[in-house]
Amino acid sequence: MSDLNAITEALISGDLDTLTTQVKAALDQGTSASDILSQGLIKGMGIVGERMESGAMFIPEVLMSAHCMGTAVEILTPLLAAGEASSAGRVVMGTVKGDLHDIGKNLVVMMLESVGFEVTDLGVDVDADTFLKAIEEHKPQIVGLSALLTTTMPMMRETVNKISSQTDRKALKIMIGGAPVDQAFADEIGADGYASDAGSASKLAKALLN
Ligand code: B1M
Numbered sequence: 001m002s003d004l005n006a007i008t009e010a011l012i013s014g015d016l017d018t019l020t021t022q023v024k025a026a027l028d029q030g031t032s033a034s035d036i037l038s039q040g041l042i043k044g045m046g047i048v049g050e051r052m053e054s055g056a057m058f059i060p061e062v063l064m065s066a067h068c069m070g071t072a073v074e075i076l077t078p079l080l081a082a083g084e085a086s087s088a089g090r091v092v093m094g095t096v097k098g099d100l101h102d103i104g105k106n107l108v109v110m111m112l113e114s115v116g117f118e119v120t121d122l123g124v125d126v127d128a129d130t131f132l133k134a135i136e137e138h139k140p141q142i143v144g145l146s147a148l149l150t151t152t153m154p155m156m157r158e159t160v161n162k163i164s165s166q167t168d169r170k171a172l173k174i175m176i177g178g179a180p181v182d183q184a185f186a187d188e189i190g191a192d193g194y195a196s197d198a199g200s201a202s203k204l205a206k207a208l209l210n
Pocket residue numbers: 042045046048049050052053059062063066098099100101102103104105107108143144145146147148149150151175176177178179180194195196197198199201
């Protein structure tokens with residue numbers, strides 16, 4: 001039985017060596033990559049968030065945890081992304097302008113790729129014009145917007161408005177996600193769908209194209 005608590009603790013304390021050792025040990029012991037992700041890593045980032053909010057952790061420590069998360073996800077990605085070979089569709093994805101959070105968005109990208117989508121990841125701090133240029137260039141069926149801050153939710157609205165006014169929305173679906181947003185906000189700003197996590201994001205993307 002692997003020790004997922006040790007993974008959670010190593011992530012919280014930003015101890016990269018222990019974390020990678022524990023993740024590899026858990027895989028060797030037969031724990032699935034998705035259990036390590038959800039019950040070890042995502043659980044740990046939740047605790048980091050609570051401590052950040054209460055002032056028990058500061059930004060440099062949060063960055064160390066975020067770096068640990070990224071490295072652990074890199075180890076797990078080939079195991080999680082052993083998906084379908086043919087293209088399920090094209091997606092352009094990014095975190096909206098003003099927002100630098102990318103861990104959740106990267107997980108969504110990974111899950112979409114694992115079910116066969118071709119994803120163009122525009123990264124973080126992406127303005128509406130950059131989304132528009134990518135839509136013109138890559139001709140996606142879906143655009144995905146991520147936001148983790150309540151202060152960047154208005155940018156999500158602005159991006160949806162600009163995409164809606166300058167593209168053929170019958171041929172282009174917009175999905176949104178991120179901790180502060182929900183289905184009601186998606187409806188309010190005219191997005192086609194909202195997903196609460198990476199797994200439901202891949203299901204939503206498939207549903208939007210059917
Ligand atoms: Co930031 N941060 N942060 N932070 N940070 C939060 C979001 C916060 C809730 C922490 C807190 O106070 N409790 C808070 C926001 C409060 C609010 O807006 N109400 C906050 C704040 C305030 C800030 C700063 C303003 C702090 C400061 O500077 N004073 C600053 C802002 C910087 C900026 O963006 N301009 C800041 C900075 C940072 C770091 C750089 C230190 C770091 C980010 C590193 C990185 O991403 N590379 C960081 C981190 C790590 C967090 C927390 C702790 C963890 C976020 C995370 O990675 N979660 C976070 C607290 C928390 O969320 N509990 C916090 C794990 C990840 C797997 O979940 O991102 O929710 P999540 O993604 C999920 C779903 O949301 C969903 O699926 C994902 C996977 O399951 N999802 C989608 C996400 N996008 C989707 C898109 C979809 C569908 C689903 O379709 C397109």
